[in-house]
Amino acid sequence: MKMSGLVCKEYELSCISPLHIGSGEKLSAFEYLYDRKGETVYFLDESKWISFLDKRGLMDEFAAFLEQRSPRGRNLWEWLLGKGVQERELRALSIRKAQAVKLTAEGEAKEKLNDVVCQTTLADGAPYIPGSAIKGALRTGILCAIIKKKPQRFQGFWQDFLRGAQEILRSGNPRGKKGAWRRLAADVSRKVEQEALHALSLPKQQARDAVTSALRGLRISDAVCPAEEKDTVILQKLDATTKRKKDGRMESEIPLFRECIPAGRKLRFSLTADFSMLETVGIASCEEIFEASRAYVWDGLRRQESVWGRKYAPLFEEAAEADCLLGGGTGFLAKTLIHALAGQEGESAAQRTIAAYLDDAFSNHKHKSLDSKISPRTLKMAELGRDMWILGLCRMREVER
Template structure:
């Protein structure tokens, strides 16, 4: 076995959010509206600080009041922890000394009201505060791209799988859908003889690829709000919908470094003979999803898709349904893909109608999705800029 090794630089063309599984409530972070910053509390300092200033009981009362404000619909209208601390007589300098790290926050004005952070989903970071992207996240994206490549090259072999999936859109069919998709993956990737049970991942050719974490030198993140740009205007006759979901993100322009280690004697079983082959598959998969969106939204966001042309991959949350699915590859054409996705989304996301007491689709995809499904482009807007989330460019490291 001869391993090949190469180092890479990943540049965030747009903000990237890789969640660490933690979401902070408004009483768990400090939001300074004047400086538009979110301060993340150093937990080892917090309890001693409250005890020193005899604020334990007052803070417990504050949490109860804030929890009630958070339970209301829409954006948070309660008191932020920064304001509460200032009202307790704590100086701004002392508050800032409680922070482990901070992130820029840029609230936008929507229909005349200030849009403030609610819950904030945290970005993965090292113990010293530096932002990073786990190697498993990058490898997961590469695995999807390799599957897409194999399906494209053998599309005539998957007609029966597609027919099965077309009849398996509702929640009750989840196990059957997984059975079909797992069967496709085993046929395409489980080509090794490491175990007689072909269902086991030890037989996957992806064993031939190792990906390190991508680490940056920066601790500076940015808090961004989720925005859906829709083909269908809503109740206020606006195509743009600001959602009360906020994420801590790696800022656009950030550079991270990682490495690939490959055993091409294994990877050649799926037609990957070089690092260039791996990245070619990744880029073509990324651009295939973007091209469908470009055809629908380019008249409004031509400049965004010019920027997206540079993207080799899309990573993380807020990138949309099409960045993580193989439906487009399996479907015979885009119309069939749109129809399947619309039916799938309507069947799996429903709410009870108060008048009829029956469940109905939340977003009416079958009814309203004309050219693409879902009918939204996932974007975010720090300040005056607009970004398609998760766009990344890959270059070989120099030196």
């Protein structure tokens, strides 16, 4: 559909695996209801919750409940049942619910419920994916495609990054290294984006100004679920590693529980493209945008498959249909342009530099000594019961408006 030189299309986003877009909100155990028997978390509607406590005369008792001991270990659902509240009354207090097989980290007491990092939702509790998140992922794929098309054009930025990395590594100030890495990455990223995307010629504007970016011609709406599909899942972070643990396993369970849009969920979003802008950086169709994203995703997945493909073959087979990686828990390789800048000749230098950066960012991980096969040495996953996934895998298909 063309309107005034614009191309407007509707897309269906299918979650191949669960997907988490953090809202910035984290709930403690006393802020949600967990039905342990039903393996379900109920997220409270705040206005209903306050009104319920007031009507039932439980305000003071709830305050005392919080003060008894660490509320992180208390199950609010079970406390309320003990006060004579019916299960149906508790379910009626929720704005949405989530399946949660477990909410206790390995080695913790069973009753010690963990915090839950919440998914981005609309006012009515329905989960959604911000259009900015989708555009950001597509932007990374577009940048990677432009770099790979003319690598010589960007070779100087890779050399600048290597020189900056070597200066940081020679630095004797461990406390300042994290900030130095952030500044270096931000500086090189900014220069790469200016070179690759700032192609519009506008009166009285300099090339470094954002208004000259060709991606002004790409607009993405929020992706929303059907109104009746609010249910989510809560998944514990799981890292597959290249180092075997004492118990023989090569997976590490991390005490981080994320609320996710479940696998199989379908959302809708619209894409508006102004090719008078996008063609200045070589993009002539919507299909090319998704081809660039798909190529970028598979560049990272192939690196991981070379290390973990034999052990987790079904996960990589499932990932074969992915057009995009979205959200939290997708790992370092889903967000970096280092390998694209380095090219094949700089592959080993890229791996060493990533390991060095991760050593400084996460001092207890010892990446330099352990990332001999791939850096970083972990494959980011999640599991629910017997199901296991690589997080954030999505498929995009055009649909009729």
